[in-house]
Amino acid sequence: MQDTVIESKAPTAKTVQVERTKKTTKTESNAMNAKRSPTEIAESITETVGKPLAQNAKLAMRNVNVHYDQKQAVFDVNLDIAENQVVALIGPSGCGKSTFLRCLNRMNDTIDICRVEGSIQLDGMDIYDSKLDVVPLRARVGMVFQKPNPFPKSIYDNVAYGPRIHGLVNRRADLDDVVESSLRKAGLWEEVKDRLESPGTGLSGGQQQRLCIARTIAVSPEVILMDEPCSALDPIATAKIEELIAELSQNFTIAIVTHSMQQAARVSNRTAYFHLGRLVEVNETEKVFTNPDHELTEAYITGRFG
Amino acid sequence: MESSVLVIAIFVLGIIAFVVGRSRSVAISQNVGGIRFLNSLPFYYGALTALWCAIPSFLVFAVWSLFDDAIIRSAIIATLPAEAAESVGGNLNLLFNQIYNVSVDAAGSESAPDYMVAAAQHLHSMQSISRWALTGLVLACALGTSIVVWSRINPQLKARYQVERVFRSFLFLCSSLAILTTIGIVVSVLFESIRFFAMVSPIDFLFGLEWSPQMAIRADQEGSSGSFGAIPLFTGTLLIALIALIIAVPCGLMTAIFLSEYASSRIRDIIKPMLEVLAGIPTVVYGFFAALTVAPFIRDMGLSIGLDQWLPISSESALAAGLVMGVMIIPFVSSLSDDVINAVPQSLRDGALGLGSTRSEVIKQVVIPAALPGIVGGVLLAASRAIGETMIVVMAAGLAANLTLNPLDSVTTVTVQIVTLLVGDQEFDSPKTLAAFALGLMLFLVTLSLNYFALHIVKKYREQYD
Structure with a gap:
């Protein structure tokens, strides 16, 4: 358990180099040199502290590296997401958590310059297998995006889109049922049941996001990835979505990226802290927010930077 | 001074x-x-x-x-x-x-x-x-x-306020220039057309099936009385424009989809400028290409498979003019459609892909409906070009005002007839020359109503993203 890697007296080669450059370029006091910046600490991380692995892993990531062209965005991440568990990914902006999340249903395929290395397994199946078809994969691993992006179609058609393209239902009545149950699960049914034919883009921001969630669960995925689903919403809409996540976690495995630490604390079972592309710490959410193992995690959740 | x-x-x-x-x-x-x-x-x-x-x-x-x-x-x-x-x-x-x-x-x-x-x-x-x-x-x-x-x-x-007011009026003047010119043209065409309709009955003009504007200009000349039925001209125009659009719309749209959704940026960088070169070729050049290469080829094809037993086949044909015109307007459709398809937000594509759509499902069900207004705009622009195009038709489709739907026969168009009516020494009080204005007015009304209906259809079927 105590996989303490950071040892200021035994720096890795990279740290040494950083400090040497620092000495030659800047003339600072020794006292300042002794206290390293968060960037230096993060760059020296080679292994995650806490408990990144789990018993009944739904998704298992091993040695995941992601590059955009020459720039590396995610460094050597190992993480398990257990079945019916909510894992929150937190960390400062640009730390690679969204990039990492998008690897899990291969959404990064749409970005030409993005390159993913390592192994990501869904129920033991390698999702980066060259023979694998991404279409059924994405039906199993659904995604909700940061900005609500309902299709410019009616509310009904938005929810019916997934079942239609996957041929999940044969009769119109069945489709009606799927739409209703998905909207009910997303907590939107009562608000829109009388205007299913009006455009989805006409809803308020919070309703649009719940529509997007309904659209995702209409395909009955096994895993739902959420990329800051509440960042564009007001506190009331956020509260509704958080309630929804709690309900969804009974049936689905959820990975959620969030900037709100309170949100991570409220909705998740486990929390993973990213910094500069490194997975710094993974632990039970309660432990991360009360007694984190790593100094960077502590600094972040107490608001010392970020 | x-x-x-x-x-x-x-x-x-x-x-x-x-x-x-x-x-x-x-x-x-x-x-x-x-x-x-x-x-x-x-x-x-x-x-x-x-x-x-x-x-x-x-x-x-x-x-x-x-x-x-x-x-x-x-x-x-x-x-x-x-x-x-x-x-x-x-x-x-x-x-x-x-x-x-x-x-x-x-x-x-x-x-x-x-x-x-x-x-x-x-x-x-x-x-x-x-x-x-x-x-x-x-x-x-x-x-x-x-x-x-x-x-x-x-x-x-308050110097800034006054200077800005002057520039604002200047901008307004510039924007009204085009509108005033249009109004001026329409009014002048309208008055000349009224003079024409005083001599030739509008019923004969609109519904007449024969176009033969040759008539005696002076009293001592011998000549036919001339007949001004515009139906053959509009049939010819629509036939050629239809052939051109049948070529250009699918081809241009597919090009746009390929360029914006499938092509790598390297291929895109090569194809797009080449398409724009296509738009820069003068229509005269297309015209002799149509007349000297395409038209004889089509005639020979028709003859070799024995179509001449059933249909009149002419060495100048609507098909030749329409095909070449279609190629000419591909860049209009593809370039404008490409721009609007690119303007569809990536988040919509991501949303559809994230639900497990294939690329073609994303394009058919999300991207195209969202980009529809722009695509129709491009098609309309192409249609206006096709209807207004003159040079290719003069060279490849002939001047004979045949009332036919046979694309292998020679036909003529409104614009070509306007040119032939006004070229040469004519008095501006004979029906022959004034007919050109009546044709121009009709053409204007046709394109105007085409635009109106297209906008109406777009408004009904568009899927608006914010």
């Missing part, structure tokens, strides 16, 4: 006024504690002075130039003796032109009567007086207005 020199002088004075006004505002600002205590930046004081210098004097110049000829002329004619008017049978224009020629060309004045030489000298002196008066007036106006403004420059003067 010559008019051109005067315009340049106004311009130079404007620049000087700008410099003077600007430096005065800077000088004044020193007294009140710096530029930030001025109402506007020094640039605006300079611009205000320059505008006041140039615009009124230019208006004076323009008004004077418009009216001085007419005034001088009526003054000259008033001085002429009565027999002068009689000598040209009361045609005062002719008389004045003779006087003008005498005044310009002194050598030719020997044979002219005395009163004409006198009038010519009078004309000459009046013109030079007018020119000097104009010069003096314009310069006085430029200097006067700029001095007034210059003296009024003070920190409270």
Whole structure:
């Protein structure tokens, strides 16, 4: 358990180099040199502290590296997401958590310059297998995006889109049922049941996001990835979505990226802290927010930077 | 001073006024504690002075130039003796032109009567007086207005507000220019068409099945009475435009989808400029390509498979013109569609992909519906080009106004007939020439209603993203 890697007296080669450059370029006091910046600490991380692995892993990531062209965005991440568990990914902006999340249903395929290395397994199946078809994969691993992006179609058609393209239902009545149950699960049914034919883009921001969630669960995925689903919403809409996540976690495995630490604390079972592309710490959410193992995690959740 | 020199002088004075006004505002600002205590930046004081210098004097110049000829002329004619008017049978224009020629060309004045030489000298002196008066007036106006403004420059003067108001009116003038021109064209075409319809019944024109505008122009000529049924022309136009759109719309749309959704950026960088080159080829070049290569090829094809037993096959055909025209308008469709498809937000694509859509499902069900208005706009532009295109049709489809739907036969179009009606020496009061205006009006109405319906359809079926 105590996989303490950071040892200021035994720096890795990279740290040494950083400090040497620092000495030659800047003339600072020794006292300042002794206290390293968060960037230096993060760059020296080679292994995650806490408990990144789990018993009944739904998704298992091993040695995941992601590059955009020459720039590396995610460094050597190992993480398990257990079945019916909510894992929150937190960390400062640009730390690679969204990039990492998008690897899990291969959404990064749409970005030409993005390159993913390592192994990501869904129920033991390698999702980066060259023979694998991404279409059924994405039906199993659904995604909700940061900005609500309902299709410019009616509310009904938005929810019916997934079942239609996957041929999940044969009769119109069945489709009606799927739409209703998905909207009910997303907590939107009562608000829109009388205007299913009006455009989805006409809803308020919070309703649009719940529509997007309904659209995702209409395909009955096994895993739902959420990329800051509440960042564009007001506190009331956020509260509704958080309630929804709690309900969804009974049936689905959820990975959620969030900037709100309170949100991570409220909705998740486990929390993973990213910094500069490194997975710094993974632990039970309660432990991360009360007694984190790593100094960077502590600094972040107490608001010392970020 | 010559008019051109005067315009340049106004311009130079404007620049000087700008410099003077600007430096005065800077000088004044020193007294009140710096530029930030001025109402506007020094640039605006300079611009205000320059505008006041140039615009009124230019208006004076323009008004004077418009009216001085007419005034001088009526003054000259008033001085002429009565027999002068009689000598040209009361045609005062002719008389004045003779006087003008005498005044310009002194050598030719020997044979002219005395009163004409006198009038010519009078004309000459009046013109030079007018020119000097104009010069003096314009310069006085430029200097006067700029001095007034210059003296009024003070920190409270709202120079920026006034300059911006002038520029706003200028922008408005520019935007109304195109609209006014359009209205002018429509009105002139409308009046000529009314003259035409006074001679030829609108029923015959709109529903007549035969187009043969050859008719006797003079009473002593022999000729047919001419028939002005526009149906064959519109059939030909629509046939050719339809063939062109059948080629261009699918091809252009597929090109756009390929370029925006599938092509790597390297391929895109090669194909897009090449398509734009296609749009830059002059239509005449397309025309002889159609006439010399495509049309004979189509005729030979038709003959070789024995179509001539059932259909008339002509060496000039609607199909040849339509095919080449279709290729010509592919870039319009593809370039505009490509732009609107690229404008569809990536988040919509991500949303669809995240649900497990295939790429083609994303394109068919999300991207195209969202991009529909722009795509229809591109198609409409292409259709207007196809309907208005003349050169290719003249060369490849012929001039014979056959009423046929057979694409292998030669047909003619509205625009081609307008050209043939107006080329050559024609009087502008015969139905033959006036028919061109009636055709133009009809063409305008057809494209207008086409646009209207297309917009209506788009409004109904578009899927609007925010």
